[in-house]
Amino acid sequence: MTSGVQQPSSLWREKASEFAADRVAVVGLLLFVVIVLAALVAPWLAPQNPYDLAQLDVLDARLPPGSAAADGGRYLLGSDEQGRDLLSAILYGLRISLGVGVLSTLIAVVVGLLVGLLAAYKGGRWDSVIMRVVDIQLSFPAILIALILLAVLGQGVGKIIAALVTVQWAYYARTVRGAALAEKNKDYIAAAQGLALPATRIVLRHLLPNCLPPLIVVASVQVAHAIALEATLSFLGLGLPITEPSLGLLIANGYQYLLSGKYWVSFFPGVALLLTIVSINLVADQLRDVLNPRLAT
Amino acid sequence: MLAFLFRRLTQSLLVLAAMSVLVFVGVYLIGNPVDILISSQADQTERERAIVALGLDKPLWAQYGNFVLGAVTGDLGRSFAHGVPALELILNRMPATLELAFVAMLLAVGTGIPLGLIAGLRPNSVVGKTIMAGSILGFSLPTFWVGLMLIMLFAVFLGWLPSNGRGETREVFGVAWSVLTADGWAHLILPAVNLGLFKLSLLIRLTRAGVREALAMDYVKFARAKGLPASRVVGVHVLKNIMIPIVTVIGLEFGSVVAFAVVTESVFAWPGMGKLLIDSINVLDRPVIVAYLLIIVSLFVFINLLVDLAYSALDPRVRLGDAGAH
Numbered sequence: 001m002t003s004g005v006q007q008p009s010s011l012w013r014e015k016a017s018e019f020a021a022d023r024v025a026v027v028g029l030l031l032f033v034v035i036v037l038a039a040l041v042a043p044w045l046a047p048q049n050p051y052d053l054a055q056l057d058v059l060d061a062r063l064p065p066g067s068a069a070a071d072g073g074r075y076l077l078g079s080d081e082q083g084r085d086l087l088s089a090i091l092y093g094l095r096i097s098l099g100v101g102v103l104s105t106l107i108a109v110v111v112g113l114l115v116g117l118l119a120a121y122k123g124g125r126w127d128s129v130i131m132r133v134v135d136i137q138l139s140f141p142a143i144l145i146a147l148i149l150l151a152v153l154g155q156g157v158g159k160i161i162a163a164l165v166t167v168q169w170a171y172y173a174r175t176v177r178g179a180a181l182a183e184k185n186k187d188y189i190a191a192a193q194g195l196a197l198p199a200t201r202i203v204l205r206h207l208l209p210n211c212l213p214p215l216i217v218v219a220s221v222q223v224a225h226a227i228a229l230e231a232t233l234s235f236l237g238l239g240l241p242i243t244e245p246s247l248g249l250l251i252a253n254g255y256q257y258l259l260s261g262k263y264w265v266s267f268f269p270g271v272a273l274l275l276t277i278v279s280i281n282l283v284a285d286q287l288r289d290v291l292n293p294r295l296a297t
Numbered sequence: 298m299l300a301f302l303f304r305r306l307t308q309s310l311l312v313l314a315a316m317s318v319l320v321f322v323g324v325y326l327i328g329n330p331v332d333i334l335i336s337s338q339a340d341q342t343e344r345e346r347a348i349v350a351l352g353l354d355k356p357l358w359a360q361y362g363n364f365v366l367g368a369v370t371g372d373l374g375r376s377f378a379h380g381v382p383a384l385e386l387i388l389n390r391m392p393a394t395l396e397l398a399f400v401a402m403l404l405a406v407g408t409g410i411p412l413g414l415i416a417g418l419r420p421n422s423v424v425g426k427t428i429m430a431g432s433i434l435g436f437s438l439p440t441f442w443v444g445l446m447l448i449m450l451f452a453v454f455l456g457w458l459p460s461n462g463r464g465e466t467r468e469v470f471g472v473a474w475s476v477l478t479a480d481g482w483a484h485l486i487l488p489a490v491n492l493g494l495f496k497l498s499l500l501i502r503l504t505r506a507g508v509r510e511a512l513a514m515d516y517v518k519f520a521r522a523k524g525l526p527a528s529r530v531v532g533v534h535v536l537k538n539i540m541i542p543i544v545t546v547i548g549l550e551f552g553s554v555v556a557f558a559v560v561t562e563s564v565f566a567w568p569g570m571g572k573l574l575i576d577s578i579n580v581l582d583r584p585v586i587v588a589y590l591l592i593i594v595s596l597f598v599f600i601n602l603l604v605d606l607a608y609s610a611l612d613p614r615v616r617l618g619d620a621g622a623h
Contacts (some may be wrong), residue, residue, distance in 0.1 A: 036338075136312055139601055141553035143560070146594065151578045152323025153588055228439045234439045236575055238562055242422075251442055259460065262447050270442040277437045285433075 021283040028106045028282025039094040045090035051245075065264050072204060078264035080253060088233050089250055090272045097273070100226035104164035106133050109219050111165065114173020115207070117175065120180030121203050125288065131177065134170040142167040142229060150238040160239050175218045179211040213291040220284035224277045232275055247273045305397045305605070309598040311592065317368070320590050322362050322503030364587070373591065374584030378577070387570050391592075392472045393463060394562065394569030400485055400556045401493035401561075402475065406547060409497045413504025418531070420509065428501060440557060445493040445563035451487060459484050460568035488514035488565040492558060495552050503546055507539030514538075548604035 019028055038045060063064065065086075066077040077085050119130040137145065149163040184207065192202045231248030233239035240246050245253075247269045254265025310493040327619025352363065366375060373384045389411050452460035464484035466473035511517055514533065520534045559571030566572070570589060577585040 013554060087506070136308075139549075140594075140597060143553075143557045144556040147556075147559065147574070147578075148323075148590055151590075152320065167436070196405055224437070231439055232560055236492055236560065237538060238575075238578065248439075248441075251445065256446060258445060259453060261453055263453075266442070266445050270439070270445070273442065274437060278434070281437050293402065 015290050017169060017220050019168060019286055021296050022286050022289075023176060025282055025286030028279045028286070031275060032280035032283060035094065035272075035279060037096065038091055039098050042091035042095055046085070046091045048088045050084045050089040050092055064262075078262075078268070080250075080259070080265050082223055086250075086268055089245065090247065090269050093245055093247045093250050094272060094276070096240065096244050097227055097230060097248070098276070100161060100230050100246065101223055102162070104161045104230075105168060105219055105223045107161070108165040108168035108222070109172050109215065112169040113176050113211070113215065115169065116173040116176025117180055117207060117211070120177045121199070121207065127177075128206075130173065134174050135168045137173070142225065143232065145239065146229060146233055150233060155238070155241050157240060157244055160233065163233075164230060165197050167229065168222050168226060171218055171222060172215060175214050176211050179214045180207055183207055183210045212215075217284065217288045217291050220280065220287050222293075224280040224284065227273070227280075240291070302602075309595075310604070312598065313594055316594050317587065317591055318361070319366060320587050322357070323437035359403065368591070374583055376577075376585045378580050378582045379587075383584040384592075386585060387573065387588055387592055390568060390570040390573050392474065393567060394475060394555060394558050395569055396474060396557055397485065397488055397561070397569060398551065399494060400489040401491075402496065402547065402551055402554055403497035404489055405493040405500055407483060409500025410504050410543070412497075413501040414508060414536075416501060417512070418506040422504070429505070432498040433439040434502075435494050438494070440491060440495060440561050442565055443494060443505065444488070444561055447487050447491055447562070450469055450570070458487055460487070463568060483578060488561050488567050490552060491564070492561040495557070496554060499546070499550065500543070503543060508535055511535045511538050523589025544607060545604055548600060548607060552600045556593065580621070 010275030019029075035174050037182060043049065080089065115130060117189070119127045128140045149166055150159065151183060153159040153162065158209070189202065193237055194205050197206075230246060234246050234250045240249060242249065251266045251273070252271035253271070254262070255269070257265050313316050319432045345354075351359060355363070355387075362373060371384060372382065375381065376386050379386055412428050416425040419425045443605075448460045451458045462484055463475045463481060465478040465480035466475050467477035468474075468480075469477070477486050516528060517534050520530045525534075556571075558567075560571055561567065561576060562572040563575055572587065574589045575581075577589070
């Protein structure tokens with residue numbers, strides 16, 4: 001992979017070439033990159049702005065896929081009850097679904113990382129209290145905890161992110177604690193302690209980087225879960241408000257037209273959701289093999 | 298054994314208490330049920346009478362105190378929307394949910410373990426690979442969307458099966474069951490497939506991993522070397538040893554099936570307690586939400602306890618004293 005002139009290959013470069021060895025995973029990664037790019041450039045890519053009412057034509061409501069629009073365009077994936085182009089709605093919906101999923105995962109990773117490091121480094125009472133809370137929380141399914149929180153908090157983007165963070169942090173805390181406990185007794189930590197470095201420096205500069213690989217694996221799986229959970233909650237009417245239409249909400253919108261055979265309003269947003277989740281799962285599967293953290297369960 | 302049971306029960310009670318405070322305070326904060334439940338045309342005296350009738354005039358701690366006193370005696374408050382005791386309302390809906398969850402779990406176990414066995418015994422065959430690809434798809438498909446697609450295919454396009462409700466039921470000991478009538482089964486099969494699909498994928502993967510591991514063990518090699526028929530090697534030597542993790546997962550996952558029934562019940566308008574929860578959240582029917590959560594948390598605590606006990610019965614190496622840590 002690396003030629004002799006270059007620096008000796010870094011750990012990450014080595015792992016990258018190992019990752020590329022599996023063709024299915026690479027396809028998954030490409031698909032994910034395409035989806036993320038499509039979401040990012042949605043305003044330029046989408047045929048219309050689905051939330052600018054001036055661009056919608058009610059006469060074009062509920063047209064099947066491929067129908068011609070009144071203004072000469074074409075509804076490739078059909079239109080919904082307000083004459084909204086479904087392809088545009090999906091591209092905009094992807095932005096929200098991905099944004100909420102990724103942001104909540106990032107926050108939860110940071111929270112779980114700090115709490116897990118604290119439990120592992122402090123040990124004793126800290127450790128047992130934190131891990132007892134983690135164990136109890138993990139004995140309940142994520143959807144139940146999210147339902148309780150949203151019943152309590154109400155709707156909104158901030159609230160659903162808070163719920164998704166609460167659901168996820170315990171996985172990361174447990175993973176990081178496991179990794180940190182294994183690393184803690186190694187010589188490089190003892191050496192750092194021997195140098196009388198401050199505890200924060202030892203934890204953040206020495207311990208933390210070595211706990212990252214298992215964390216990345218768990219986080220990659222959890223992003224997919226977070227996206228699916230957000231869609232589910234939005235479908236149930238407990239997630240995002242109607243002003244922030246994620247893919248789950250688009251699917252919910254089509255529910256009422258399903259029985260009259262107008263399948264496309266629910267079908268295509270679901271396919272977009274499915275492709276997103278499958279692509280992340282494929283990448284996560286290969287990451288697990290490459291980084292092989294036996295600690296991550 | 299007794300010490301373990303006692304410790305687990307204390308822990309469970311603490312979880313329940315913490316949960317009830319959290320939920321009670323939280324549900325109280327999200328909105329004023331008075332605005333939702335009393336007609337906006339009601340005059341001031343009518344409003345006040347309703348507030349007193351619902352107990353909403355008392356301070357929060359007093360309401361919680363009443364609630365705990367009631368809960369201990371089995372009274373979880375009256376539903377604002379239905380005017381009947383919340384507990385009664387939920388218990389009436391519970392059989393529908395349990396019925397759905399049991400059939401879904403049976404479906405997952407009955408097909409998941411054989412498929413996992415095939416995939417584990419022939420990992421490189423086309424069949425084995427197809428099963429594994431299917432299980433990845435089963436993991437990735439969001440439950441609610443699969444439910445919609447099942448309705449679209451079997452109820453709308455093919456017209457083979459009904460899309461909502463429980464259908465005809467037959468009463469046994471005062472409880473209505475759909476599994477006792479043909480029409481009930483027709484209504485049950487789509488929701489059960491929908492709810493069981495995720496667990497089916499999980500069981501395929503679990504069984505396959507267990508089989509692959511067991512096949513490499515010396516006792517299996519020895520059994521083969523003895524010339525035992527393949528059916529006996531697989532049935533006794535392999536299956537028996539992978540049953541421990543599988544039984545644990547089946548037990549633990551049953552609780553999650555009951556929780557996920559919220560989604561399936563909403564899609565198929567199945568009149569269970571999950572649909573009741575969503576309806577209650579939408580109208581802020583506080584007593585019903587709190588009662589549902591307390592009941593499902595109790596259910597979970599109970600299931601976890603049973604799984605720990607089953608674990609120790611299946612595997613004598615497991616000591617109950619340490620079981621709380623897994």
